[in-house]
Amino acid sequence: MSTVDQENTYGKVTNGNEQLPTGVVDFQTAQAKLAEFTPEALRIISQSDRLVTSWDADGVLWSEYNEHGDPIIGPKEKRELQRIDLHRRRIDRLLVGTRKSQLHILNTNREFPIIPSIMEYIDPNYSQGIWAGTLEGGHTLAYRLKADEIVPNPNLRVESDGTITFADGGQARLVQDFSDGTFLFAENLLGAPHLRDTRIGEANLSVADARERLVQTLTDNIHQLGNQAWIPQGRLGMVTARRVAPTMVVANGEDLSHIKKWTVPQGSPIMELVKVALSLNGETPEELPFELKYYPFDGGLDVQFRGLDKRFGQQRLIMRLRTLGVVKPQEKMAIVHIGDSGSDDVAEVQTELGYQSYVAAVGNADPKLAKIASIQADKPVRKGARQILYNLGNMVGQATRANSVRAASGSPGGDPPDGNGPEAHEQFLEGSLGDYILSYLGRDNPREGDIDLRNVIKNADLQTLSNIRDVLIKARNNGGRAFVYGNGGSLDNAKLIAGYLRGMNIKARTPGDGTSYLQTTNKSGYPDIFVDALQEDGLTEKDIVIGISGSGDSENVLRAHDFAQSVRMKHIDQDVATLRDKQYDIDVSWYELPLLKDEPESFEQKAEALAGFEASIAKAEQDAQTAGDIEAQSLIKKIKGSRNVVSLGGRDGGKMLRLTSEGLTHLARTNVMEILEDENPEVIKFLIDSINSGRPLEDSLGNGLQLVDTLRKPETLSKLVDFAVRMEQMIMTDKGRVIIVGNPFLNPSTTHSDADWSRGLVNMLPVSGPEITLLAQNINDVTATLNDDGSRYIYMDRFAKIKLSPDDTVVFIGPSVEANRFELCMRRAEKKGAYTFVVGTDMNSRKADIPTTDSDVDIAATAVLHAVSHGVNDHIRNEMGWPARKMNRSEWPHEIIEWRDERIRGERKLTEEETKELENKLRTAGLLTQQQQIRYTYGNEYIVNDPSLLNPDLEEGYY
DSSP, X not given: XXXXXXXXXXXXXXXXXXXXXXXXXXXXXXXXXHHHHHHHHHHHHXXXXXXXXXXXXXXXXXXXXXXXXXXXXXXXXXXXXHHHHHHHHHHHHHHTTTTOEEEEEEEOSSOTXXXXXXXXXXXXXXXXXXXXXXXXXXXXXXXXXXXXXXXXXXXXXXXXXXXXXXXXXXXXXXXXXXXXXXXXXXXXXTTOHHHHTOOBTTTTBOHHHHHHHHHHHHHHTHHXXXXXXXXXXXXXXXXXXXXXXXXXXXSSOOOOTTOSSEEOOTTSHHHHHHHHHTTOOSOOGGGSSEXXXXXXXXXXXXXXXXXXXXXHHHHHHHHHHHHTTSSOTTOOEEEEEEESXXXXXXXXEETXXXXXXXXXXXXXXXXXXHHHOSEEOSSOHHHHHXXXXXXXXXXXXXXXXXXXXXXXXXXXXXXXXXXXXXXXXXXXXXXXXXXXXHHHXXXXXXXXXXXXXXXXXXXXXXXXXXXXXXXXXXXHHTTOEEXXXXXXXXXXXXXXXXXXXXXXXXXXXXXXXXXXXXXXXXXXXXXXXXXXHHHHHTOOTTOEEEEXXXXXXXXXXXXXXXXXXXXXXXXXXXXXXXXXXXXXXXXXXXXGSOOTTTOGGGHHHXXXXXXXXXXXXXXXXXXXXXXTOHHHHHHHHHHHHTOOEEEEEETTOGGGXXXXXXXXXXXXXXXXXXXXXXXXXXXXXXXXXXXXXXOOHHHHHHHHHHHHHHHHSHHHHHHHHHHHHHHXXXXXXXXXXXXEESOTTXXXXXXXXXXXXXXXXXXXXXXXXXXXXXXXXOHHHHHHHHHHTOXXXXXXXXXXXXXXXXXXXXXXXXXXXXXXXXXXXXXXXXHTTOEEXXXXXXXXXXXXXXXXXXXXXXXXXXXXXXXXXXXXXXHHHHHSOOSEEEOOGGGSOHHHHHHXXXXXXXXXXXXXXXXXXXXXXXXXXXXXXXXXXXXXXXXXXXXXXXXXXXXXXXXXXXX
């Protein structure tokens, strides 16, 4: 692995700003180390009864300090600490039914008060039944217990004052009463066997007595130590002073400004104080059972007794937990210690205690720890800690599910996965990210509840597509135009389909543009943007319109359809009149009604009138055939051939279906918006392929299935899962940006990705997602760069101005013509350590993750963004214990429903003030707690159980 020579300074006090080293490794390196360790981790987890996470504090749970050297834990830090509990509870759920359990403990240099101040975030409900930790760098233990659960046994007794005396001579004294039947006990380890017989100085002081003398000496000479020096409270084993002046710890005026940890030498003023206090008689520092360590960044001075370190403390803590009955004698344990410095190296197999330890390093870890760590985060401090827990949760899920599979097949349940079979790969396990992505794309053996893009395409209505095929061919042959429109992702699909239609020599485009849409919106409202554009473009009877709407109820699509039908009806009005003159009963009520644009409330009448007209034409056709009326049959054929309104959507088609020409509504057989957004353009593309190639429609759709099957291949799926992991971590750690490199004027999937990842990646999650940047969204920038520098630099000009970091993700979307332009950006992204993902073209230095033909880039990119977004959403909501759930308004009193509906006024959410008023009404009705809030996301209302875990910038009413 690659490391950077640097020192971990744990953070400094600099105008209140956090100062951390740059990341030791990038995301790809961290993922490679994780993949290497996963088989071993699965074996350890499978064989263990208890999974223990051991936390360092300095540099992991905080990294910023006040002027007294105390850690700063403000609202942001508290929120991030609370979100650790999400991961802890997720692992708890994964362990249900496995006879395994987990335990979180501390292993830090801090004093015993840190136990409640930190564990109230990591385990706020005391669900573990114990809070425990190794403190003061292995000098002290502490544990919160229920007093009535401490079972006396030959190895301990409880004294009348609450002190616990152990058979080996150790004593844990009561230091805090939580007033709920639980108590915090603390025990220093100065009586450890290797120190028990040690004597110091002429007075033959025990280690414990020597410690008391040192504490008293430092206290008595506090002003000599420095103007701001002080002694922290709560230390029981180590001796500590803070804000000690550097002059007290050097013998020859050494410069400590660049030193992380300093061993105090003989001849320094502080060593002279120690010599007098302990009546030393010529002993060198190496001969003493302790050493003095100084930390220049905050003036900390520690007297550390030899042999007492984090590893020793961890061993003693496990022994004590077994003696106390918290851990069963034969229980096998696996411990991961999350740290940031070389002193956190507690990784070794403790065979005598029956547990295995390994180390995880946060992104700000020093090179020494990063080198030996089994798991490495690329993000610092709490974000890195959550990243590690996220990966641990994934491995726990793999191991427990693999055991379940073996148990169901009759294999021994305790056998660990070997790391080579399907059970070693998260994407093949139920509940994993890859499993949710497969649910979206489709499996070889579908499961109930799968979304299944492949099956939706496979079951497309061939008769409707054949009807649409005929309409397209007629428009092309007659020199007609095609106007394709929709909203949001449907607008991107409209642009994409228009491009495909141009490939069969139809003049096709989306009506209007962004400027005209804004002008129309300002003049008459957003619902008129398409109808006004069609009027401006002079829609004729030769033209066709294709409207796209997932709900089928988009008002601007309905008005455009209505206008197109009116153009058609005006064109055939003389033919209709002739049929009526021939005594055919044709329903002409349509002609008496205004445009929806002018009277939107007339929709029901218009829809019924159109249905009546089509029904009367069908009846007239039967009558003409019966009567042998050749003229009438010819007129009716012309009228039916004039149908010009096509719809693409899903679900039941909504209102749009009722304004579409008969037989020309293609509905994807799904209720999932993203699936129909994938299916609609794909079936149209391959329908057009069948026109251009002359192949049967069924064969062309088979090619569409091949594209989805490519995404489902194990090697491609593995890359999709890695990308999804990256995106999920960005949400869970609030870190990093997504930069999309591609041409929105060439590939609409770039704007679709920009929109969906800006909103869709976190739809149904009321939380801020990663910042999304589409590089070439301004045509002026593109043309200016083309003019000044040439086409090769149209992306690099803007890309070079972005300050990239290893936290960032760069996504390339484009065909082979983009390869040279992408190459420059790719080199810079890799140089800066950013994560990269490529859909479409290979480059000289980088193969595409999702390679496609040039014509399939947009369909593949859209399917990738939807599969990843849906997979991440489902995984977070269902597997990560996300503290939000969709509202069930059926539980509300009728008067509250009426109040809400009256105020929402056809919008998708209430204002912030109205939302707060609704919250109060629901609290009065007993349907919302004081802590819970309502959040709006992607048009849905959610109850958030713990708003403190979410971005505080997102107020009520957040969309």
